[in-house]
Amino acid sequence: MADKNENLNKYEQKEKIRNRYKGVDPSELEVIPALPQIDIYNSEKEIRVAVYARVSTGDPRQTSSYELQKNHYLDYVNLHSNWKLVGIYADEGISGTSLQHRDEFIRMIEDCENGKIDLVVTKSISRFARNQLDFIENIRRLKERKPPIGVLFESEGINSLDNAFEMTMSIISVLAQEESHIKSEVMNTSVEMRFKRGIFLTPELFGYDLDDNENLVINEKESKIVKLIFFMYLYGYSSKEIADILTKEGIKTPKGNKIWSASSVIGILRNERHCGDITARKTWTPNYLDHRSIKNRLDRNQYICRDHHEAIVSRYDFLAVQKLIDNAKYGNKGILPELKVITDGAFKGFVTVHCKWAGFKAEDYIRASKSISSDAEKTNNEKSDNYESAFDLRGYEIARSQFFDVSEKLTVIMSASHMMFNTNCIRRMESIPYIEMLINPVIGLLAVRKSNKTVKNSISWITLSKRGNFPKNISGKAFLKTIFEIFSWNTEYKYRLRGVIMNNDNSESTIIFNLFEPEVLIPSNIIDADNNSSNSSEACIDPICSTSKSVCAYPKEWTTGFGSEYYSHSAVNLSGSFNINDKKKTFINEQANTTDKSIIKETIDAILSLPKEDSNEK
Numbered sequence: 001m002a003d004k005n006e007n008l009n010k011y012e013q014k015e016k017i018r019n020r021y022k023g024v025d026p027s028e029l030e031v032i033p034a035l036p037q038i039d040i041y042n043s044e045k046e047i048r049v050a051v052y053a054r055v056s057t058g059d060p061r062q063t064s065s066y067e068l069q070k071n072h073y074l075d076y077v078n079l080h081s082n083w084k085l086v087g088i089y090a091d092e093g094i095s096g097t098s099l100q101h102r103d104e105f106i107r108m109i110e111d112c113e114n115g116k117i118d119l120v121v122t123k124s125i126s127r128f129a130r131n132q133l134d135f136i137e138n139i140r141r142l143k144e145r146k147p148p149i150g151v152l153f154e155s156e157g158i159n160s161l162d163n164a165f166e167m168t169m170s171i172i173s174v175l176a177q178e179e180s181h182i183k184s185e186v187m188n189t190s191v192e193m194r195f196k197r198g199i200f201l202t203p204e205l206f207g208y209d210l211d212d213n214e215n216l217v218i219n220e221k222e223s224k225i226v227k228l229i230f231f232m233y234l235y236g237y238s239s240k241e242i243a244d245i246l247t248k249e250g251i252k253t254p255k256g257n258k259i260w261s262a263s264s265v266i267g268i269l270r271n272e273r274h275c276g277d278i279t280a281r282k283t284w285t286p287n288y289l290d291h292r293s294i295k296n297r298l299d300r301n302q303y304i305c306r307d308h309h310e311a312i313v314s315r316y317d318f319l320a321v322q323k324l325i326d327n328a329k330y331g332n333k334g335i336l337p338e339l340k341v342i343t344d345g346a347f348k349g350f351v352t353v354h355c356k357w358a359g360f361k362a363e364d365y366i367r368a369s370k371s372i373s374s375d376a377e378k379t380n381n382e383k384s385d386n387y388e389s390a391f392d393l394r395g396y397e398i399a400r401s402q403f404f405d406v407s408e409k410l411t412v413i414m415s416a417s418h419m420m421f422n423t424n425c426i427r428r429m430e431s432i433p434y435i436e437m438l439i440n441p442v443i444g445l446l447a448v449r450k451s452n453k454t455v456k457n458s459i460s461w462i463t464l465s466k467r468g469n470f471p472k473n474i475s476g477k478a479f480l481k482t483i484f485e486i487f488s489w490n491t492e493y494k495y496r497l498r499g500v501i502m503n504n505d506n507s508e509s510t511i512i513f514n515l516f517e518p519e520v521l522i523p524s525n526i527i528d529a530d531n532n533s534s535n536s537s538e539a540c541i542d543p544i545c546s547t548s549k550s551v552c553a554y555p556k557e558w559t560t561g562f563g564s565e566y567y568s569h570s571a572v573n574l575s576g577s578f579n580i581n582d583k584k585k586t587f588i589n590e591q592a593n594t595t596d597k598s599i600i601k602e603t604i605d606a607i608l609s610l611p612k613e614d615s616n617e618k
Helices: 002-020 060-078 103-113 132-143 165-196 220-235 239-248 262-270 315-328 362-370 423-428 480-486 556-560 597-608 612-616
Strands: 047-055 083-092 119-122 150-153 208-210 216-218 278-280 303-305 338-342 351-353 397-399 410-414 418-421 434-440 445-450 462-465 468-471 494-503 509-514 519-523 539-542 550-555 563-565 584-589
Touching (some): 047 103, 060 119, 083 103, 103 132, 132 150, 220 262, 239 262, 262 315, 351 362, 362 480, 410 480, 423 509
Parallel strands (some): 119 150
Antiparallel strands (some): 208 216, 338 584, 351 434, 410 418, 445 509
16 A cells, blocks of 8 residues: 555656646746847947058068968958958967967957957967967957857857857867877977988077078187187186176177177087087977977987088087086086095006095096006906915805994995094094095996095095084085996985095005995885885885985895905005005096197286277177
8 A cells, every 4th residue: 555655646746747748828927038149240239440460480481471361361351241340360370289479369358358349350360369268268268258259260150159159169179289299290300300310400699600501600700709718718707707808898699799708608608609609409498388399418419510610619619618617617617526546556547536626527437547558457256366275266255234233334325425433434534624536437446545634635624613523514516426327326415425445665644445336325205105115126125224204225136145256345555655645647638639838828917908890790
């Protein structure tokens, strides 16, 4: 019975709903009709029309396209008797993938919002915008106006106010954006093909003119200013001093301005084309939508062509200037750095390290070391004649000190910008105030030995106080990144090296650190929840040595052995002298091949004495 009553109630409910939706007699309703939609072609009402035109580049050859678009739409508007042209908004030399710098487009949208325009006419969606988000945002922005403002796309034959437009808008805008993407890829491919064949872009360059074949040819008057700038910097003037002198002398900048800045001087000094070379693709554009260029850090191929055109300054002078600029960042104004390698003694093949000398690359240190044959470069299992032993110890390993908890351990911690020795290092070196660092990148050793303040590359490594001597946090931004590059270290991590104290027959002490076997200190914030680093495939984490700030990791190869081969570990012969008077030779010295200072001075005086119209006219 209950089920029957329940079914009856459901039937009655459905019947009530059916009766309600039968409605009433239409004759009983009064209808207030909506205002008719404006017919842009047949309406008698005057329609204020704006035309938007754009060409993608500022090349003079594109001017014809620009003019044709304007003339076409002048005729197009005149075909409609009720259309009144408000204006033609035209951006020339601007890409459509971003609203940035599209001044006329932005002005047109503002006029629409100020009630000056009823309809916008443009050639196609790709002309209006190739960025999907910008396209949708601006279309809806205009459609929401009271009354709504439409956009007529001639090529597609659609009006943004049509009912069907909303459905197709997203699809069409995606296609327009992809069209821009494809064009960008085609252009990049074309540029790559040009570079591979040595066909380089040759924009205008101060000191040169472009001939009919777009080759760089020296401009005699401008080249004197370029040479003056290079020679003044080599002579010891700073970029700011050079800029002030050029301004005072009335010499115009590459852009024709009367006032020089230090940055404009550096721009000339950094441009390798002044020494006849070309480096293609110094920058690249990751995002075709915003067109923002960034420095190419080997994200894309680079192409270098030596002696591409006639040089204004020698390559030696150019390279010397680059070293001077890099060195100036660390307070070494007017000092050309030298890379020196030890030629004999215990540290034969070791290269001296200067904390404040920049400009040397990883391959410079490696080539310098390899230029001197070293007894240390023996194979792992080669028995050394320098060590007398009744036993052949090939196959035996020296256990790594990292496996032992030694209270007197000697360590140094390196980051990409700073380094610090521990207190034990200072104590074992008898608290000497200055040290010298030597590196052998081939066998992976860092040596620290006594030095004094008068030695050019000496380093102050302790802080003196009444409470005692403490390790100093040594700034090494000029060279530490190079060491990280040599050993393929991650600049986000810190590396802790274990050292051993060694003495020779003259009771001279030095500390040797193995750069091939560091402990890796990984910041805790980049260790994942499973206690594995983002580089876990290459490192083994030791939770015992971890702290709240970092986690200690070791190379995974350490799990297959106890240490290095005996003869490899003992390969460095320290029986000879290893004091600061070791014989050294200069491996890289830019000054050796630069123009003589007397010639530089004569040239500077000669150019500055020229009549102003002879030295700065183009």
